[in-house]
Amino acid sequence: MTTQRRMRLGLSMRYHGYHVAAWRHPDVPAAGTLDYRYFLRTAQTAERACFDMVFLADGVGVRTRDEPAGSQSVSAMNAELEPLTLMAALATHTSHIGLVATASTTYNEPFHIARKYASLDHISGGRAGWNIVTSWSDEEARNFNRDQHLDYDTRYERAEEFARVVIGLWDSWEDDAFVRDKASGRYYDPEKLHVLNHQGKHFKVRGPLNSAMTPQGRPILVQAGAAEQGQAIAAAYADVVYAMPFDLVSAQDYYATLKGRLAAHGRTPDDLLILPGFTPYVGRTEAEAREKHDQMRRLIHPKAGLALLYNYCGDLSGYDLDGPVPDPRDDARVRSIGHGQVRMAQREGLTIRQLYERVAAGNAGRVLIGSAEQMADDMQQWFENGAADGFNICPSHLPGGLDDFAALVVPELQRRGLFRTEYEGTTLRQNLGLPPYVNCYQRPNASRAAE
Secondary structure, eight states: OOOOOOOEEEEEOOTTOSSTTGGGSTTSOTTGGGOHHHHHHHHHHHHHTTOSEEEEOOOSSOOOOOOSTTOGGGOOTTOOOOHHHHHHHHHTTOSSSEEEEEEESSSSOHHHHHHHHHHHHHHHTSOEEEEEEOOOOHHHHTTTTOSSOOOHHHHHHHHHHHHHHHHHHHTSBOTTOOOOBTTTTBOSOGGGBOOOOEEOSSOEEOOOOSSOOBTTBSOEEEEOOOSHHHHHHHHHHOSEEEEOOSSHHHHHHHHHHHHHTGGGGTOOGGGOEEEEEEEEEEESSHHHHHHHHHHHHTTOOHHHHHHHHHHHHOOOTTSOTTSBOOOOOTTOSOHHHHHHHHHHHHHHTOBHHHHHHHHHTTTTSOEEEEEHHHHHHHHHHHHHTTSOSEEEEOOSSTTHHHHHIIIIIHHHHHHTTOSOSSOSOSSHHHHTTOOOOOOGGGSTTOOSOOO
16 A cells, blocks of 8 residues: 655744744744743644754854844844754754754864764754755854855865765764673674775865764755755755745756756655745635734834845835835845846836835745645645645744644645644654665675765
């Protein structure tokens, strides 16, 4: 009998939510980003709803700029908890939900990352995941002895080698290496210990890792493989990919392209799960959902809205907010996206205020507004038509945005047989339906580490 394919759901829980004005919502604790209990409530709510994992994005510095002047002081994106520390705390008060934390390959070393995530996997009983990112801002570079961030190609070249070294370190010990035989006095079998001895362009790492093979074999690897280099890393190593397509056709194209790259690495399409992200505004009716969206829209500080457009359109603070969107200025940093934003705004007759309200609704990501039935219809269409294996939910605000989704959309997905009603296993790998991980030295014809 064939088991029905089920959606996978991740929850992104950075800051106070994905709307730029989330911290101003009356039900949101403004100091929540530094309160462990705030995140614990979110993680436990997601676990009761049987989400696969919670996910925490991160940057190693304050990346918002005071552009236009005065905008940085109205932003809440400047003080937060370090992800791995937070996830270790959440692990002790949850039992099934996966714990995915972001760590940069640009400003870390492979041994540190391998050891920390192995520890989180042991502490959580096999629920750890590493979101592999490169750091892209000069603000981060200046915190690590640099004036500018690494160029694009170098960042991704380093990231690929970094991931390879980490995986090699996780394979230092075979799963039955530690015999711990008190009678004989033998603690481990030396034949099942493997020293990596990696020497590459960016890293020289001997090993072995001072940790045993973890409960799920190794932590889950998560990646946002949008660009060519990112897709190459995802195809080779990732278990889960977060994607941000805006429409079904582009989502289907991305899904087919990335899945099509797996065979070159000896992998099957089922070895990689693709989870597009979106921000939901859900109510018992569409009208109620739109009122929730409008409530958030009314909370946007104009300077925060203009800051959202700065990279795309340049400084618009001298223009009438309720006037038309001008052509992109010379100080726009991301001109290709800026031109697209401007063309869309001009085509639809949007004002500057209306444009930043639209961008703010999902932090420039995809937004869905509607009833539980309407939202489930959209998700089902993507899921059943080669666009998604599930979704990464990015609530507008926390805890309310998650509470609404858990109370309204999850039961509708369950009613349709699209989502679980209880967890299938105890590890993140099991609940994602991924194949068991086999140490590289225990695979057929294995003779050495995967270098």
